[in-house]
Amino acid sequence: MNINLLALAVPFFFFFIGLEYWVAKRKNKPYFNFADSIANMNVGIFERVTDIFAAGFFYFIYDYIYHHYAIWHVDPTWYNFVILLLATDFLFYWYHRCGHEINLFWALHIVHHQSPEFNYTTSLRVTTMQAFARTAFWSILPLIGFPAEMILGILIIHGVYPFFTHTQTIGKLGFLEYFLVTPSHHRVHHASNEEYLDKNYGDVFIIWDKMFGTFKEEKQTPVYGLTKPLNSYSFLWQHFHYFLELGVAVSRTKGFKAKLKVIFGSPEKVDADIRPILERRFRINSAQKVPLQNTFNRYVLLQTIMTLFLLFFLLLFEHQLGFWQKFAIAVFVLLTLINCGAILEHRKWVFYLEFIRAAVFGIIVFLFYPAPMFGLLIAGLLALALFNHKPVQRYYLDLVYRKH
DSSP: OOOOGGGGHHHHHHHHHHHHHHHHHHTTOOOOOHHHHHHHHHHHHHHHHHHHHHHHHHHHHHHHHHHHHOSSOOOOOHHHHHHHHHHHHHHHHHHHHHHHHSHHHHHHHGGGGOOSSOSGGGGGOOOHHHHHHHHHHHTHHHHTTOOHHHHHHHHHHHHHGGGGGSOSSOOOOGGGGGTBOOHHHHHHHHBOSGGGTTOOOOSSBSHHHHHHTOOOOOOSOOOBSOSSOOOOOOHHHHHHHHHHHHHHHHHHSOSHHHHHHHHTSOGGGSOTTHHHHHHHHTTOTTSOOOOOOHHHHHHHHHHHHHHHHHHHHHHHTTTTSOHHHHHHHHHHHHHHHHHHHHHHTTOTTHHHHHHHHHHHHHHHHHHHTTOHHHHHHHHHHHHHHTTTHHHHHHHHHHHHHOOO
């Protein structure tokens, strides 16, 4: 049976999220907030779903450059894998630094820094847009002679390690602090304290920061998130607010060269008053970022669990599914994630979004009709999502007729 064993990464990562949650509870540490953790996971879920469509493109780019423009051809020996790991991390350092110091790249990377909490769920805040930007930097690797197979193998390792640096449950790690990026180093990177800003860009090795003057040791307790908190759980707003802010900044600037300076300039140069204007225009401030009743917490949690199961089976059987089957599931997942953010913000239009999700579900059942196993799986998951349907329906109706 042609299955994708990389799907096992889903239960693997969520096992450690659960373990970290258990440790935090035992230590009575407030490292987790329900709504923030859900928002973090939703970003990561959709990145994994879209990666199903994008991963082949990334491989094609590396392979094409290697076969047409490679300066050398590197053999897959163990020492070349070590060299490739160092080269990958070195390029990531510069991509990451550009992601903080250049507006265009910050628009792609800002999603990763929006959460006011710092735990393993925060590591999931990665978007496919960031993956395209990283690929542009990593395209140097096939150019200097590394084949696509070697690159993708190293990228798997390079993608797993940073997950474990997003935690407050692990203190300093002795001599490892000298050359590896540790949780202590990465806590500094995610902090909004003034002395910690734009520090510790490394992903696996901290040596680049020490070489290029961007290293900072953790001393003061970090405060996490953006210097100006986003205060929104909206899946769409989290992804696109800075593009809109940058667009307004560019439109206010006269002259082509001056506009380019805004696009490729520092985020510090973007007027901080732009976001409140956009928030009023899109009624972001009208959202109620308040705790939900337990009934709706359960409903949001069940929807998140449903998308995780869909993600797992989509990854596991991706080689057996047709394009339109995968696309329909991806759309359903996206609508569910938007729905979760809207519920967390008490948005009125979530009631109508459920009708759209139901229509997409009908399309999925139609597409999977020849494969009853998948149809039954999805039907069971939808039934799980509609648990507590009556109180949720009353909640939706209340939102429709309530004036915020």
